[in-house]
Amino acid sequence: MVVSKQDIYQITVPTPFPVGDVHMYLLTGDVLTLIDTGVKTKEAWEALNDQLKSIGYSVHDIEQVVLTHHHPDHIGLIDQLPKVQQIAAHAYIDPWLTRDQVFFEQYELFYEHFFKRCGVPDDVRDSLNGYRGMIHYIGTGEVTYELTDGDFLPGHAEWQVIDTKGHAQSHLSFFNKKHGTFIGGDHLLYHISPNPLLEPIDQVERAKPLLQYQANLRKCLSLGIKNVLPGHGPIFSNISSHITKQLNEQEERATVVYKMIQQKPRTPFEICQKLFPTQYRTQLVFTMSETVGQLDYLEADDKVKVSEENGVLVYHIKKGLGQSKF
Template sequence: MKVLDKTISQLTIPTPFAVGDVHVYLLKGDTLSIIDAGVKTKEGWEALKTQLNELGYTPNDVEQVILTHHHPDHIGLIEAFPRAETMAAHRNADLYLTRDETFFAEYEQFFRQFFVACGVSGELMPGPGELGGTLKFAGTGKLTDTLDEGDRLPGHDDWQVIETKGHAQSHLSFFRESDGALIAGDHLLHHISPNPLLEAPIGSDVRPKPMLQYRNNLKKCQSLDIQMVYPGHGRIFSDVNDVISVSLQKQERRAEKVYTFLQEKAQTPFELCQQLFPKQYENQLNLTMSETIGQLDYLENEGLVTTTLKNGVYVYDVTK
């Protein structure tokens, strides 16, 4: 636990995930808010209670929950605050928080159809419920307030909402202009590049392109006078523009690798995924396919590759 200034403290919650611990933030203002809620495990609950107690609070004192995005390690303990009358996040988070059955059925159908169109082998296709396997670590609830670009956090007028889609279609960051502090969720991390993850479209038939969103929102952050980043994982940092530049360059280098593969021959997304991640694709299909499709979206947006549909499967080739 770290007291960052008189209005904000960082609490660190263990997770069972490879990314390691997750940070949540206690924000004091006109109301007492918690930003993100860790993961739903016994260890997570004990860590949350202990660190709140060190600050002189209990879960009963928290009056509002604000979320950077809907991933399980950020929403696990949203039900742990009985006096919290407000739950605020991007509107796209609500279907995940409420566990909307129709949406989850459509979500699985989207991925099955999309993976088939990407050439994924039948034996690797996710089974029923497999895509939601981490939901046991997530809490359930319903938004009372939705947050949009430019809004002020309720009860904390000095914090402005910045939409930072890419890692998630519900991702928001929160910026305090007076000192350049950014509560960044998983949009900006110092030690790893966040993964722009594929998601099913919400209220549209058009697939989101998270890599393009991620790049655009990194550049948006470059235009802000960010002095300090309070991230969802890893250490607090101030070398913001360096971290953004490195993230953009790493992505571009990986895209160049994909382009080199395509110069050899036209290929499906899954064939490219196998070359990019020969040791990971079988056990981390969604993650590795998200990365592969992200690079293809980038290359296509740059006019470097084209795609055609052959026998129901996408085939990418370099632009002639």
């Protein structure tokens, strides 16, 4: 009986983004798979080639790519791997790789309309450049094998797909139950708390990414994870204390927002300006995602309610909670 031996190698390449280096993982098995493909820069390409060489491989050996999510630091070099037969990922990654113009137009319209409802003034919304500023860091291709929660990775039967939406609507992680190893993309990071980003899920609906992210953090508590191989930062264990700390810190951030609404009803943009007095001008999607996330959390917790006044959302304290436990 042939017992296949599986090895995992971590490959680290630089990015031009504030997050710093990004990790990919080379997985041996029935096929040679690269999980994530870094960012599309010359520096990342050279680092990938050098590190593959140091472990006895080359880019010509990689047969399959598996992706954790669609952000540009994770899908960059995908079109520079000449022997790749299959790209396995969440379906939401496909429009990014294929440059689906209809998808991009709807994606940009979503932010335009939703931020208007959040009270973001025209001159601030004008600074939105959607996906366009990032597209040259992203490779081209097509998802040829769609992954969903509970699937096993093709060619790696011990690795199960875990839906970890929140940071991105395409986010998947990969878990080897036998070894307790979790390849977590940006879902579980040791040194930073991933920003659950607002994204449309279709033409009219948006996801509630902070709620998704928290539910998927709690799900991770029960999987039996021993080691996390993350997309950024150190490999780590001690999962339950890490997740508990993240959930507590988030509760503290929600308390700050609750107190603002206790003073007076406010629009999401008014809250965003108070939380991020300067950053909102240059990082509107990040800062509004954080703000709306806290509002979704407080609303789900029955602490606040929302009304619409002249087409703009306004958050109020729920009656009877003026002297809440906060």
